Amino acid sequence: MAKINMVQAINQALKQEMEKDKRVLVMGEDVGVDGGVFRVTDGLIQQFGKDRVIDTPLAEAGIIGTALGMAINGLKPVVEMQFIGFSYEGFHHINHHMARFRQRSEGTVNASIVLRGPTGGGIKALELHSESPETFFAHCQGLKVVIPSNPYDAKGLMISSIRDPDPVVFLEPEKLYRAFKDEVPEESYTVPLGEAKVARQGKDITIVTWGAMVRLCLDVAEQLKGKIDVEVIDLRTIWPLDENAILESVKKTGRAVVVHEAPKTSGFGGEVAARIQEKAILYLNSPIVRVTGFDVPYPQFALEEYYMPNAERIIKGINSVMNF
Amino acid sequence: MKSTVKSFSVEYFQVLDSEGNVDNSLMPNIPESKIKEIYHLMVLVRTFDEKLFKLQRSGKIGTYAEVRGEEASEVGSAMALEKEDWMCPSFRETGVFITRGAPRDKIVQAWRGDVRAFKGDKKNLPVAIPVGSQTLYATGIAWASKLKNEKDITIVYFGDGATSEGDFYEAMNFAGEFKLPIIFFCQNNQWAISTPRKSQSASETIAQKGIASGVYSVQVDGNDAVGVYKITKEAVDRARNGEGPTLIESITYRMGDHTTSDDSSRYRTEEEVKYWLARDPLLRLEKYFRNINTWNDEYGRWVKETCEKEVDEAIAKALAIEKPGPDELFDYVYAVMPKELQEQKKELEEEVKQRGL
Ligand SMILES: Cc1ncc(C[n+]2csc(CCOP(=O)(O)OP(=O)(O)O)c2C)c(N)n1
Ligand SMILES: [Mg+2]
Numbered sequence: 136m137a138k139i140n141m142v143q144a145i146n147q148a149l150k151q152e153m154e155k156d157k158r159v160l161v162m163g164e165d166v167g168v169d170g171g172v173f174r175v176t177d178g179l180i181q182q183f184g185k186d187r188v189i190d191t192p193l194a195e196a197g198i199i200g201t202a203l204g205m206a207i208n209g210l211k212p213v214v215e216m217q218f219i220g221f222s223y224e225g226f227h228h229i230n231h232h233m234a235r236f237r238q239r240s241e242g243t244v245n246a247s248i249v250l251r252g253p254t255g256g257g258i259k260a261l262e263l264h265s266e267s268p269e270t271f272f273a274h275c276q277g278l279k280v281v282i283p284s285n286p287y288d289a290k291g292l293m294i295s296s297i298r299d300p301d302p303v304v305f306l307e308p309e310k311l312y313r314a315f316k317d318e319v320p321e322e323s324y325t326v327p328l329g330e331a332k333v334a335r336q337g338k339d340i341t342i343v344t345w346g347a348m349v350r351l352c353l354d355v356a357e358q359l360k361g362k363i364d365v366e367v368i369d370l371r372t373i374w375p376l377d378e379n380a381i382l383e384s385v386k387k388t389g390r391a392v393v394v395h396e397a398p399k400t401s402g403f404g405g406e407v408a409a410r411i412q413e414k415a416i417l418y419l420n421s422p423i424v425r426v427t428g429f430d431v432p433y434p435q436f437a438l439e440e441y442y443m444p445n446a447e448r449i450i451k452g453i454n455s456v457m458n459f
Numbered sequence: 460m461k462s463t464v465k466s467f468s469v470e471y472f473q474v475l476d477s478e479g480n481v482d483n484s485l486m487p488n489i490p491e492s493k494i495k496e497i498y499h500l501m502v503l504v505r506t507f508d509e510k511l512f513k514l515q516r517s518g519k520i521g522t523y524a525e526v527r528g529e530e531a532s533e534v535g536s537a538m539a540l541e542k543e544d545w546m547c548p549s550f551r552e553t554g555v556f557i558t559r560g561a562p563r564d565k566i567v568q569a570w571r572g573d574v575r576a577f578k579g580d581k582k583n584l585p586v587a588i589p590v591g592s593q594t595l596y597a598t599g600i601a602w603a604s605k606l607k608n609e610k611d612i613t614i615v616y617f618g619d620g621a622t623s624e625g626d627f628y629e630a631m632n633f634a635g636e637f638k639l640p641i642i643f644f645c646q647n648n649q650w651a652i653s654t655p656r657k658s659q660s661a662s663e664t665i666a667q668k669g670i671a672s673g674v675y676s677v678q679v680d681g682n683d684a685v686g687v688y689k690i691t692k693e694a695v696d697r698a699r700n701g702e703g704p705t706l707i708e709s710i711t712y713r714m715g716d717h718t719t720s721d722d723s724s725r726y727r728t729e730e731e732v733k734y735w736l737a738r739d740p741l742l743r744l745e746k747y748f749r750n751i752n753t754w755n756d757e758y759g760r761w762v763k764e765t766c767e768k769e770v771d772e773a774i775a776k777a778l779a780i781e782k783p784g785p786d787e788l789f790d791y792v793y794a795v796m797p798k799e800l801q802e803q804k805k806e807l808e809e810e811v812k813q814r815g816l
Contacts, residue, residue, distance in 0.1 A: 169653035436572035
């Protein structure tokens, strides 16, 4: 099996789904000739031509709005936002229309569309290139929200997202694009949406996390080996949430920390914590702690290091739960 | 019955042609010394580019967007403004900041991802990263000037790619409808990353996009510093006299990559780049000076050396600025810091102290 990075894994998923299903097309700014600024769509225009790999004008509302129309009319667009922060330029189409067409039409209209883009920080990018907006999307009822943490899942989740009848926002942690390689099968396979994964087994404490933070949490768990036995749950899909996976783990460990890069207040960690207390409060030995970004706009990169949750903060969070 | 209800045309201006010859019928009232000043600033901008590019490659600054090729467009237009006028940049206006007198070291500091660089400058707004979005708040700024009966006007810069965004069309429409004192300055540098101008829109000119909104719209050779100055100055005067907005399509060329993260050889030909290198705005002014016998090589060398020294000093100063502290993350989110943020700030300060970050 070949070892490939996340960029290559997503590229493979797009290629294989385009080969398999003529309705699938890719569109966005600089996705064709340039292959996307991160090269996620590299080589696709050569294979599928410019009617299926479309370099669009620079207009996110235009891209999202027209892609939705294509989906309504039976195509399956995979739309790239050059950076997920620029989806805000078309947010009204996401929330007003993409998320609601099925309900509005009593199930008559399918908006089978994938909106994908680089997400999160840690690469010293310019302002607004490091956003973590998973909560915004999770709060647009009707969308699914997916965020892989490794190349293997990225490929399988992308294939599932393209095949899904509902609109999916697919968040790609840009810090992980080329950070490491996985063994990824060449053939097509799926990783189901809505299923979390136990990324590491442990019995003392549960960390619930997603995206780029999964790697960091796994590193922390290794550091604590022999002292504290940490279980790490990688949500993979933010919404619909795999509540069972979380509850099962917490019932076993009796302790939980939620880790995410987005700001703390109203972050999705609050939702996770609320569900644990609703459904498993009597299993808890201590309060649930959140380790997250601060409640500030993601800063320009001179301050990035201060903002990002790091191993020290996660260990501090774990210790406060363990020593409650 | 059938009749033509309205027809339109788009005018194109050039004062200095690519050989530096003057069209005397269009030559504005501009002292020779001012043209020399423009030239000097353009060399300074070019020098900035050269040195910051290298600095990026050595990891001392972040992603950098070169101005190279657009010096006449930036310096020429900025020279037509008054200090009190509002300037709303996108992200490629290093030359405009320089012309507007921004401290040189601050410009370097900004490219190091350090927002303290923008502190205290009210009329030159911070860089706008979301493409085209600045056109709307710029329009609002101009609107407020009009409502308050103030004489300052607003200029907003953006690229050819930005004119595909809805925000741009909405800004045009408001500015036209309310006859606002604003100049929409489009740097049509032929590319938006890998997207060529002709693939951005089937509209034959960008200027005509303004006409639909009742905005006086015109094209100028953006590599002709004198032409850009003239057209911008006329737009400034019209805006200040209450005659409303102007859209200037400045036709120029992005000689470098989109930014230091880009590789333009993936999508454009060397021949095209060569064609434009021959139309370098700096060369054009040098030819002009030669034509009127006000150039000598010694002057050229002196300008270049002066600029190199100025930029080297700015870089040295910027690199010596101490890294921002954790307070910078919190202090400017609200006028009065909410309690929750005060606590988070304390948390971070303790961590920084402990870890010696
Ligand atoms: C709303 C938004 N979409 C996408 C981007 C990514 N992006 C940055 S610059 C750029 C191209 C801009 O082209 P143009 O407006 O012509 O300006 P130029 O870079 O040529 O100066 C793109 C797509 C962005 N910054 N903002
Ligand atoms: Mg451009």
